[in-house]
Amino acid sequence: MYLLPQRKKNYSKWYNELVAKADLAEISGVRGCMIVKSFGFSIWEKMQEVLDKMFKDTGHKNVYFPLFIPKSYLSKEISYADGFAKECAVVTHYRLKTSTRGNIIVDPLAKLEEELIIRPTSEPIVWESFRRWIQSYRDLPILLNQWANVVRWEMRTRLFLRTSEFLWQEGHTAHDSRNEAITETEKMLEVYTEFSEKLLAIPVIQGFKSSMERFSGAKQTYCIEAMMQDGKSLQVGTSHFLGQKFSKAFDVKFTDKFGEQNYVWATSWGCSTRLMGAMIMAHSDDHGLILPPKIAPIQLVIIPIFVNQIQLDAIEKVVLPIKRSLEKQGISVIYDNRERYSWGCKLNEYEVKGIPLRIIVGQKEIENREVEIFRRDTMVKNMLPQKGLVNSISELLEEIQKNMFQKALVRRNYLTTEIDSYEDFKEILDAKGGFLSAFWDGSIETEEKIKKETTASIRCIPFNRKQEKGLCIFSGRPSFQRVFFAKSY
Amino acid sequence: MYLLPQRKKNYSKWYNELVAKADLAEISGVRGCMIVKSFGFSIWEKMQEVLDKMFKDTGHKNVYFPLFIPKSYLSKEISYADGFAKECAVVTHYRLKTSTRGNIIVDPLAKLEEELIIRPTSEPIVWESFRRWIQSYRDLPILLNQWANVVRWEMRTRLFLRTSEFLWQEGHTAHDSRNEAITETEKMLEVYTEFSEKLLAIPVIQGFKSSMERFSGAKQTYCIEAMMQDGKSLQVGTSHFLGQKFSKAFDVKFTDKFGEQNYVWATSWGCSTRLMGAMIMAHSDDHGLILPPKIAPIQLVIIPIFVNQIQLDAIEKVVLPIKRSLEKQGISVIYDNRERYSWGCKLNEYEVKGIPLRIIVGQKEIENREVEIFRRDTMVKNMLPQKGLVNSISELLEEIQKNMFQKALVRRNYLTTEIDSYEDFKEILDAKGGFLSAFWDGSIETEEKIKKETTASIRCIPFNRKQEKGLCIFSGRPSFQRVFFAKSY
Numbered sequence: 005m006y007l008l009p010q011r012k013k014n015y016s017k018w019y020n021e022l023v024a025k026a027d028l029a030e031i032s033g034v035r036g037c038m039i040v041k042s043f044g045f046s047i048w049e050k051m052q053e054v055l056d057k058m059f060k061d062t063g064h065k066n067v068y069f070p071l072f073i074p075k076s077y078l079s080k081e082i083s084y085a086d087g088f089a090k091e092c093a094v095v096t097h098y099r100l101k102t103s104t105r106g107n108i109i110v111d112p113l114a115k116l117e118e119e120l121i122i123r124p125t126s127e128p129i130v131w132e133s134f135r136r137w138i139q140s141y142r143d144l145p146i147l148l149n150q151w152a153n154v155v156r157w158e159m160r161t162r163l164f165l166r167t168s169e170f171l172w173q174e175g176h177t178a179h180d181s182r183n184e185a186i187t188e189t190e191k192m193l194e195v196y197t198e199f200s201e202k203l204l205a206i207p208v209i210q211g212f213k214s215s216m217e218r219f220s221g222a223k224q225t226y227c228i229e230a231m232m233q234d235g236k237s238l239q240v241g242t243s244h245f246l247g248q249k250f251s252k253a254f255d256v257k258f259t260d261k262f263g264e265q266n267y268v269w270a271t272s273w274g275c276s277t278r279l280m281g282a283m284i285m286a287h288s289d290d291h292g293l294i295l296p297p298k299i300a301p302i303q304l305v306i307i308p309i310f311v312n313q314i315q316l317d318a319i320e321k322v323v324l325p326i327k328r329s330l331e332k333q334g335i336s337v338i339y340d341n342r343e344r345y346s347w348g349c350k351l352n353e354y355e356v357k358g359i360p361l362r363i364i365v366g367q368k369e370i371e372n373r374e375v376e377i378f379r380r381d382t383m384v385k386n387m388l389p390q391k392g393l394v395n396s397i398s399e400l401l402e403e404i405q406k407n408m409f410q411k412a413l414v415r416r417n418y419l420t421t422e423i424d425s426y427e428d429f430k431e432i433l434d435a436k437g438g439f440l441s442a443f444w445d446g447s448i449e450t451e452e453k454i455k456k457e458t459t460a461s462i463r464c465i466p467f468n469r470k471q472e473k474g475l476c477i478f479s480g481r482p483s484f485q486r487v488f489f490a491k492s493y
Numbered sequence: 494m495y496l497l498p499q500r501k502k503n504y505s506k507w508y509n510e511l512v513a514k515a516d517l518a519e520i521s522g523v524r525g526c527m528i529v530k531s532f533g534f535s536i537w538e539k540m541q542e543v544l545d546k547m548f549k550d551t552g553h554k555n556v557y558f559p560l561f562i563p564k565s566y567l568s569k570e571i572s573y574a575d576g577f578a579k580e581c582a583v584v585t586h587y588r589l590k591t592s593t594r595g596n597i598i599v600d601p602l603a604k605l606e607e608e609l610i611i612r613p614t615s616e617p618i619v620w621e622s623f624r625r626w627i628q629s630y631r632d633l634p635i636l637l638n639q640w641a642n643v644v645r646w647e648m649r650t651r652l653f654l655r656t657s658e659f660l661w662q663e664g665h666t667a668h669d670s671r672n673e674a675i676t677e678t679e680k681m682l683e684v685y686t687e688f689s690e691k692l693l694a695i696p697v698i699q700g701f702k703s704s705m706e707r708f709s710g711a712k713q714t715y716c717i718e719a720m721m722q723d724g725k726s727l728q729v730g731t732s733h734f735l736g737q738k739f740s741k742a743f744d745v746k747f748t749d750k751f752g753e754q755n756y757v758w759a760t761s762w763g764c765s766t767r768l769m770g771a772m773i774m775a776h777s778d779d780h781g782l783i784l785p786p787k788i789a790p791i792q793l794v795i796i797p798i799f800v801n802q803i804q805l806d807a808i809e810k811v812v813l814p815i816k817r818s819l820e821k822q823g824i825s826v827i828y829d830n831r832e833r834y835s836w837g838c839k840l841n842e843y844e845v846k847g848i849p850l851r852i853i854v855g856q857k858e859i860e861n862r863e864v865e866i867f868r869r870d871t872m873v874k875n876m877l878p879q880k881g882l883v884n885s886i887s888e889l890l891e892e893i894q895k896n897m898f899q900k901a902l903v904r905r906n907y908l909t910t911e912i913d914s915y916e917d918f919k920e921i922l923d924a925k926g927g928f929l930s931a932f933w934d935g936s937i938e939t940e941e942k943i944k945k946e947t948t949a950s951i952r953c954i955p956f957n958r959k960q961e962k963g964l965c966i967f968s969g970r971p972s973f974q975r976v977f978f979a980k981s982y
Contacts, residue, residue, distance in 0.1 A: 033566070033621050034609065037559035042637070045555050066534050070526035071611075071642055071658050072582075075589070077522070079597040089589040093561075094599050095611070096585045098646040100564070100578040108568040110583050110608055119599055120523065122560075122584070122611075132522050142833065148531070153560055153642065157587040169560050344631065 007356055010290050015234045020163065022284065026293045026357045029163045029280075036161040036168030043357060044280065046301035048171065051279055052151065054203055054299070055173065058195050064147045064175060069129045071153075072120035077128035081253035087220020088124040091157040093168075095120040122155040127221060127246075127272060130176045131254035138178060138268055140259045145188070146178040164281035165238075165493050172276030178268045180258060182247075185269035189245040192273040193226045196241030204279065205296040205408040206230045206286045207416050208240055209439070209488060211464030216451050222272075223247035229463045229488065231416040232285040235437020237463045237490035240282050243273035281493065286412050287381075293358030294380050296408050297401040304330065304397060305354050306339045309347055309366035316341065319365050322390065326375075329394045335401070355380065360404050361397065381408055422486070426477045429489070433460055439490050443483035445476035454478055460489045496845055499779050504723045509652065511773060515782045515846045518652045518769075525650040525657030532846060533769065535790035537660065540768055541640065543692055543788070544662065547684050553636045553664060558618045560642075561609035566617035570742035576709020577613040580646040582657075584609040611644040616710060616735075616761060619665045620743035627667060627757055629748045634677075635667040653770035654727075654982050661765035667757045669747060671736075674758035678734040681762040682715045685730030693768065694785040694897040695719045695775045696905050697729055698928070698977060700953030705940050711761075712736035718952045718977065720905040721774040724926020726952040726979035729771050732762035770982065775901050776870075782847030783869050785897050786890040793819065793886060794843050795828045798836055798855035805830065808854050811879065815864075818883045824890070844869065849893050850886065870897055911975070915966045918978070922949055928979050932972035934965035943967055949978045 007025055009017045023029055028044030040048060056066070072095065079085050099114030123129065130148075137143060151173045161167050175192060179185040193210060200206045208228035218225040222244035229237050251257070251268040260266055287294040297303050306327060308319040323339065330337045340350055347364075354362055362378040369375050374387045377397075381404050388396050419438025423429045429440055444450060444462065455461045465487045476483045496514055498506045512518055517533030529537060545555070561584065568574050588603030612618065619637075626632060640662045650656050664681060668674040682699060689695045697717035707714040711733035718726050740746070740757040749755055776783040786792050795816060797808040812828065819826045829839055836853075843851055851867040858864050863876045866886075870893050877885050908927025912918045918929055933939060933951065944950045954976045965972045 032559050032618065034559045034561045034563060034618065037561060039559065039622060040557040042554035042556050045557055049555065065531035066538065067531050068529040068534055068660065070521050070523045070528065071644065072523045072526060074523060075597060075599075078589075085589075085597055086591075089591070089597060092587070092589050093584045093609070094586040094589065095582045096599065097583040098581070100567075100574075100581050100583065100610070102575075102578070108564060108574055108578060110564075110585065120582070121589070129521065129523065133528060155560065171557065 007352060008290055008292065011233065018290070019285065022288055022292055022356070023163045028284070028293075031163065036158055038163050038167045038169075040171070040277070043301075047283075047295070047299065048277060048280060050299050050301050051203075052173075055195075055199055055275070056149075056151075058199060059149045059173070059175065062147075062191060062195060064149045064177075067148050067150055068152070069123075069126050069133070069150060071123055073123050073126075073128050075119045075121060077132055078121050080128065081221050081250055083249070084127060084221035084253075088156070092124060093122040093155045093157055095122065123152070124154055124156045125272070125274070126150065126152070126154075126174055126176065127250055128254075131250045131256060131270075134178055134251075134268065135254050135256045138256055138258050141180045141261055144178055144180040144258060144268070145184065147175075147188075148177065149173055149175045162281075162493075164277050164284070167277075170277045172274050175271070175273040177271045178251075178256070179271075180260060180266070180269070182269050185247075185271050186245055189224070189226055189243045189271045189273070192271070193228065193241070193243040196243065196273075196275060197228050200228060200230065200240050200282075201409065203296065203298045204283050204286070205298075205405055205412060206240065206282060207409065207413045209464055209466050210468070211466040211488070213242070214448075214451055214462040214465060214487070216448050217462060219244045219272075221246060221249055223249065227464050229439075229490075230282055230286060231412075231419050231438060231490075232282070232493065233415065234285070235419055235491070237439065237488075237492040238278070238282050238285065239463070239492070240279065241273070241275040244271060246270035246272060278493075285493075287408055288358065291383070292356030294408065295358040295360055297360045297405045300358070300360050301336065302338050302359050303335050303401055304337045304361040304363065305350075305359050306337060306363045306365065307347055307350050307354075308339075308341055309364055315367060318367075318370055322370055323363075323365050326390065326393055330397060333394055333398060335394075335397060361400060379404060381411075420488075423477060424474070429460075429477055430458060433458055433489075433491070437491055439463070439488045441486045441488055442477045443472075443474035444485065444487045445479045445481040445483050446485070447479070450476060450478045454489065460491050463488045463490045463492055496841060497779055497781060500722065507779070508774065511777055511781055511845070512652045517773070517782075520652065525647055527652050527656045527658075529660070529766070532790075536772075536784070536788065537766060537769060539788050539790050540692075541662075544684075544688055544764070545640075547688060548638045548662070548664065551636075551680060551684060553638045553666075556637050556639055557641070558612075558615050558622070558639060560612060562612050562615075562617050564608045564610060566621055567610050569617065570710050570739055572738070573616060573710035573742075577645070581613060582611040582644045582646055584611065612641070613643055613645045614761070614763070615639065615641070615643075615663055615665065616739055617743075620739045620745060620759075623667055623740075623757065624743050624745045627745055627747050630669045630750055633667055633669040633747060633757070634673065636664075636677075637666065638662055638664045651770075651982075653766050653773070656766075659766045661763050663763040664761060666760045667740075667745070668760070669749060669755070669758070671758050674736075674760050675734055678713070678715055678732045678760045678762070681760070682717065682730070682732040685732065685762075685764060686717050689717060689719065689729050689771075690898065692785065692787045693772050693775070694787075694894055694901060695729065695771060696898065696902045698953055698955050699957070700955040700977070702731070703937075703940055703951040703954060703976070705937050706951060708733045708761075710735060710738055712738065716953050718928075718979075719771055719775060720901075720908050720927060720979075721771070721982065722904065723774070724908055724980070726928065726977075726981040727767070727771050727774065728952070728981070729768065730762070730764040733760060735759035735761060767982075774982075776897055777847065780872070781845030783897065784847040784849055786849045786894045789847070789849055790825065791827050791848050792824050792890055793826045793850040793852065794839075794848050795826060795852045795854065796836055796839050796843075797828075797830055798853060804856060807856075807859055811859055812852075812854050815879065815882055819886060822883055822887060824883075824886060850889060868893060870900075909977075912966060913963070918949075918966055919947060922947055922978075922980070926980055928952070928977045930975045930977055931966045932961075932963035933974065933976045934968045934970040934972050935974070936968070939965060939967045943978065949980050952977045952979045952981055
């Protein structure tokens, strides 16, 4: 029995219903904004916890900058302003009042002298501050991160993937040399890659963005791209080498060791609640979510099956010590003895929520000194002896983590095709989608035309590409690089 | 040598400079908004960590609701709307554009049909959602919390104490009975009290707010108030019994066990980055911040004194194992061997940042197998044998925590005066401020007049008051209660 629509029949409906049924998020009454519900938020908290540690281990410190950006700050870096102007929420007033008719209205007398933009990212307010903080090479590097909400007024929204408000982290760093800034950009891409592959069990392609897809205000955008089950690509994280664009726009100079004045070099990098979307779409099936053990807020659920208190007592005498032993090993367990819900109902709940392992213990299991264990990733049930259970479970969790990555990798490889003609390109794109590795002449013109005709765009120019010469599949002009095209989220 | 102005001479300047010099926060270029800097943010993170665990241990789950509240939601609960209308940041447009002159302007065509308010609190959006989530008593209780930024357009701002945007947590709960909601309100006040007294080392007075000072939309506001060094009171946390005000405004009913339809009972409770202000003003001295060990992100700093690498090597051979042993005991330590800074400079830095303990190790200490230890709260230096140091330090940290609470309690008691005439009231208020425990006739009129004449308001109607009869110090009318008046932040 499936609770959800099948992916094959209606992928989009499947996604939406999964997000709802697994208690991850829902659409709010506020246009384009989501409510992240408690189970969804507990996964996001786990992601935050792991990423936050990775950022701190690489020398970054958390701070908090204001939500608002004065319009004049936004205007300082032209390409940035151009990139975000079309999707800015603008605060124009600071007071409401009661009208003569008794309605609450905006007070026309409380108009701001300068409009405030709700941050779409924080570069302008960060660099306005860096100007005050940086005088000498001794003040560098500055390595900051902030966890925050940002707003981009999106017309078509989708839970986790594209919402007007979303939660994210944004790193902002300042350096005394180009090289150090590039090293930082690369280091943070590695952090995101490790997080994606080791924690989320999602294999990614590392590369550069084409100039068309680049972050507004960056010299170079490094990205990692992941392949979803429906053959569309999703950007998991980006790390931007900003060069001296912001330091020049905000006039941030430092005196170097030789007494010379130079503009500061910069990076920024971020990932967001889109990671939730990536995780859902990379792993889930028609039964619901499948959580990688390393990011699951609950790794194991224990459900007792009983008809009376005597039976329950006997079960608890066995399973509660097991629970404690598991917790000592750092495994997160819940024991679900809620009487309000039938056990069938519970099984459904944990299946759709994707809890990696489920243990059922009833009379028979007590007698046989075993438990029934269910693996969410393979949907396979087994009996396991109670003796040595903690070890068996640790191993199983490791195995699930590996299996999920492997499965996603096999799918990604299946969905990656080398293409040498535009006809093949269009055919494969329609037939199965995925990454299409094809020669490109390097021009924005070609990229735009392909995107217009097929909706596929260049997702990334991979780092680890073979040195090859070929002809652009669209223009026929000589090309020195295969790039990854795909439809995308 | 003092780095800061003296409290006695200019308390306000002392506070502002301390906040800046200890790297806690600074005023941003955005009106009324602060930047929480890295050291300040690390303290806030520690507070969050502890509080978050306390909320989870009492059964609450974290979620995230949208930043925006449609104007029509705000209007539904009249007293709430009245309370917040005057300080709302209003989003009216969703796009900027480039004008014909090349300036970035608000696009007049991108006007929102309905204005969005940036949340001053989240009750309206929460209760709009609760209407969808609650049908039956089986859906109750709902026990949620969110960590978020909120905006209240304040005209006079002060770092941490009053800023237009601030960070906070807000709990929102829904219950099937009045009693359960009141129990929840009281439980959360206890959580805040424990946090304040045990972690922040700040003694508090528990009580109710008078109707004038009550949260807009609450039936009853429970609060904890703390006394600052300058004789002003600061509200540390509040917990509101909302009754059925929001459930009626948003039409949230549930079917009870007997099949009857009832309005849901509610609470909300919150504390904010004001806690940072409370902690600073409750404990710090003219040398800078003094951090209670339990909330200090760094509890101990070790500084080596050396003139060459050989000396440094000898010191590290001793102190690095000590550092590891301390960390094993859960004590957070930094070892500061930065060569860029003189040790005098380092001493100043940690003094102004209020690190509870500081250890200095030089040649002499190595020879004598001891360390020089400095307690920030008492400013006392001592020599301690290296042997048994981990235990000595654990004990010292406990002692500092206790001493800080005791000191604050003694000061609070000194600054609490029983007053029986309005003349004494005004005299003591001018002379030393503090809490003035006085009879009040219970009328808003009297409260307003006293506030107008003296700027002191009723900070709380304490729970644990003696049963006494007296005469209102202002009106002379009979009174059955002493209440706590004070000037406040």
